[in-house]
Amino acid sequence: MNLLAGALVSYALLSPTGGQVQPAPKPEVVKPAIRKPAGVKPSGPVESGPCQIGVIPVGGDLFVVEKFGPFTFMDKRARVSIAAWALDDLVVSRVRAAAAGSSVKRIPYTVEELKSGGREKQHPFFYSAATDIGNFVRFLAPKLRCERYIVVHRNHGTHRESGIGISQYPYGGPVHLFAMMYIRVYDGTTFALIKEAPALMTEDTYVERLLHNPLGGPSSELDRAMFPEKPADAVNNPVLRDGVRTMLTKSLDKTLPALLQRPSPSR
Template identity: 35%
Template sequence: MIAATQDPFVVEKIGLTVFGNEYAEVPVSWGLDDLVFARVRAAARATPLRRIAYAKGAFDAYYHPKPSLFRNEREELSNLIRQIAGNAGCERYVVVTRGEGMLPGTNQPLRGLGILNRGAGIISYSFLYAYIGVTVFDGQTFEIKKGPGVTLEGVMKHMADSFVQDERLRKVDNSLFPVTAADSAGNTTLRDNMRDFLTERLDKILPPYFAQ
């Protein structure tokens, strides 16, 4: 198992105009990858599981690629996991990475784990967000296995859920949004809320991967 959220926390402000937008990635020591591994182990139950370590910076080029018109993210990730796995010899590799989506009703991308404040003054609201990806690789070929949601039933359920609410977002009180991005690193209330939300997300999406 490879946990690769890598603990950066995003603090993002979306103002009433583009000039009010702010974005910062804050290094935090919240043990988010340790939490990811713990929840994968819980979902795996009796399935033997071990954590594969990797060098610091191994995912930098994947998360911050050079501009390209023809990027193949699946191939990039497959090659990266092949390098990291080395001679580990596992039957399969479960990899949890930061994901990406769009803020509902906008063309504003949201990536990874973070907190968002939208609006201005009293006319604003805040959300925690947790966009994560789970990818399973064949241990011999490093081809990406089909996920449990890639069925007609799974697609229809996802479409139905998206009309109700985006489960990757959790509304929080505006007081949780840090005054400055750097303040978030030492904010234990924000940390605990993020860990709780990430746990909820992982416990929902992981079990089907071990039921296949």
């Protein structure tokens, strides 16, 4: 699946507020020859029954391998399919854990629906990723009416990194593994955005950002030897896979409860 294809295609190059960043070279798309392990199923039919929370995970099946140069125009990026890591399934499981006692359903969609669903023609200069994401929720909602919808999608950090992947800085610089996602909660009737926040493993303070979120989101520094010689090698690396799953789990478990909490009724 292409990164935020169609309706969300530009989001990997945008901040959560829609502010544009410097464009990067067109990345190479790598499709490694691997077999999907047993137990991992593609998106199937819509789950039946009442739905209090509908989950729409977007973009969790791509791993970005970024080798940065001294200048941004010298950066090299490749995208590798990591569908076998089942990260979208992990997202749904963490929402269910955070919303214990609620009926949580995954809202499936096809690549074609992601490309065209609810997209509005917007002037490039005034493009709003938030608008496209909200429209995508409206587009999918008739599949299964839910009280609320949660979209978990790739987030842009404060540096060059975006989404899920690994980066290497030049001149013997560090190698970072990162898993930066953003969460949006929508009302199931009005489709108004109720709450939103980046998925973080620590408190969102200046000190915590400086000490634990130097890239603007969950990350860990690895030995330079862990950077894959070939982008396709990343998918079969258990250190990268387990590191991403751990960061994604911790950040969602830290962030989701507050976003899912309903306000107490006034007396």
